[in-house]
Amino acid sequence: MLFSEDVITGIPKILPDLLPIDYSVDHAPKRPINLSTEERSLAIRNALRYFPPKWHNQLSKEFSKELEDYGHIYMYRFRPQYDMYSRPISDYPSKSIQAASIMLMIQNNLDPNVAQYPHELITYGGNGSVFQNWIQYRLTMYYLSKMNNEQTLVIYSGHPMGLFPSDTNSPRVVITNGMVVPNYSKQIDFDKMSAMGVSQYGQMTAGSYMYIGPQGIVHGTAITILNAARKHLSIGPDNDLGGILFVTSGLGGMSGAQAKAAVITGAICVIAECNPHAALKRHEQGWLNEIFYDLDLLSIRINEAKDKKEAVSLGFVGNIVDLLEYFVNNKIYPDLGSDQTSLHNPWLGGYMPVGINYEEGLRLISEESSKFKNMVIDSLRRHAKAVNNLCDNGMFFWDYGNAFLLEASRAGADIMDNTKFKFPSYVEDIMGPMCFDYGFGPFRWVCTSGKDSDLKITDEIALKVLTELSKTSPKEIQLQYNDNIEWIKDADNHKLVVGSKARILYADEVGRRMIALEFNKSIRAGVLSAPIVLGRDHHDVSGTDSPYRETANIKDGSMFTADMSVQNFVGDGFRGATWISLHNGGGVGWGEVMNGGFGMLIDGSEQSDKNINSMISWDVNNGIARRAWARNSGAKFAISRAMERDENLEITISNIVDDEILNFLD
Secondary structure (H helix, E strand, O other): OOHHHHHHHOOOOOOOOOOOOOOOOOOOOOOOOOOOHHHHHHHHHHHHOOOOHHHHHHHHHHHHHHHHHHOOOOOHHHOOOOOOOOOOHHHOOOOOHHHHHHHHHHHHHHOOOOOOEHHHOEEEOOOEEOOOOHHHHHHHHHHHHHOOOOEEEEEEOOEEEEEEEOOOOOOOEEEEEOOOOHHHOOHHHHHHHHHOOOOOOOOOOOOOOOOOOOHHHHHHHHHHHHHHHHHHOOOOOOOOOOOOEEEEEOOOOOOOHHHHHHHHHOOEEEEEEOOHHHHHHHHHOOOOOEEEOOHHHHHHHHHHHHHHOOOEEEEEEOOHHHHHHHHHHOOOOOOEEOOOOOOOOHHHOOOOOOOOOHHHHHHHHHHOHHHHHHHHHHHHHHHHHHHHHHHHOOOEEOEOOOOHHHHHHHOOOOOEEOOEEOOOEHHHHHHHHHOHHHOOEEEEEEEOOOOHHHHHHHHHHHHHHHHHHHHOOOHHHHHHHHHHHHHHHHOOOOOOOOOOOEEEEEEOHHHHHHHHHHHHHHHHOOOOOOOEEEEEOOOOOOOEEOOOOOOOOOOOOOOOOOHHHHHHHHHHHOOOOOEEEEEEOOOOOOOOOEEEEEEEEEOOOHHHHHHHHHHHHHHHHHHHHHHHHOOOHHHHHHHHHHHHHOOOOOOOOOOOOOHHHHHHHO
């Protein structure tokens, strides 16, 4: 069956053959099953409701086995047999070009070259799901193929509830992932709801169809490493990081960006990854320069790279704790250190304990979960001890928002300084005050034509816009503009594209709007051959409420509130977004964060111009206003400038209280 015919079919009319598991791709670890007999019955009943009764007898036994073997009903039988990748937008069967753009983005999230566990519909982070099962994917593609521009598709945690009447400037798709009553947002609640097929963990850009491969985090990681070195190693703004040693861990869907990012900055990156498949995948893609299995040989190579001040990434296939303890014992002291293991998902393979290999870890998760959990706790204590030792000898360490400090503290590791963590979050110390407070965040776009030529044109447009804006930018944000100008100049040379023809850079509200408007003008003039999808990471100025990451530098007591991300989701929806999403969980774990995002198709029309000006302005300034109200000086500066630009913007401004006024409370 042709791709287009398969898409418009939705649920197959004839039961497809059950094919064997394809081991040419990596597969997700087995999820825990904490269901009673009654709940298992309900999980199977929930899965069967998609299908005609004549299939129920056969599928009930099959789904029961999937639940037992994998801890989840993925409906492998219904995985399409066509190639999964982002096609040119004209290849999608649709009545709405907006819907076609969403189909393109969904397929990119499930592309085997992009996704971490593509056959389990997991894009990154160990459990960041696009859908819960393959029938949800099929139904969503079917609805998108038939919908018109006066309908909205509603998605509940991967499940397409259906098409509802709306209007032409409403979102075509509204997505929620993991929305639960707050008292039921613990990990054990998620495990149960996921197994029963009623909720999912969408991470950030996985469940919102906005992932663009590891490029999506490369730039932010490069900016973080650069600014960490500038702030803590006194590296000048015009210098690269030649000779600087950066140690970290993780080569997965998101963490795999670290190796490329460090090389872009000029540093030497040593990165541990215990999953050989993930390490080899990044090496084959050119994102990791060299692979080592022996720490002594790695040590020799590190010394050589330092002597030559090489920009190089060196992967160690093994455990990060073994690597750090080797450094301690051999007096190898890195300049910078972090961690990007998926500690939001510590009990399902997001963090593998020291002392066992990856395969043994997967076995323990499935067969001896309590033993595995205890090993993780012990490993985190050793991990933190090694970090402390290296920091005592000059390393600057930061938490990369992966819940390392949070889970290490829960494990009883020595990472607390009274009631605070010893080490900062990278947002608290670097990205928050230097970027987010000024409105700079991860703006991204996708060329729906699938053409390299269109991507090159967009790079040139973005470079021209940023260069012009930098000429009149105030000194407070000159560094951010300069960094992003250098980034976009070299972006093509860095070979960042994996999957869709996409690009990312950090821009403020003015930069995002002006770049988007110039794109729209170029589409209208035929300079660009097809529409563009605009978006951003949820990890941005306004998109995420996460007290140990995105909102870690908000100190007025509101860091645990989630008004900002919810308001952003709602506001984007009536200001021109093509699709919007709101998630519980993302980056630091279920119940630990609320985050949202959007996608906007621009097609050269005047309406697209209006949508750009209205929605992007709101999408950035909402977060700046909240940060300014928290008395963040950079945000107060940025929101004042925004009000000068737009007479319709009027924000409540916070006043600074003299500390001496409150001395009577002592």
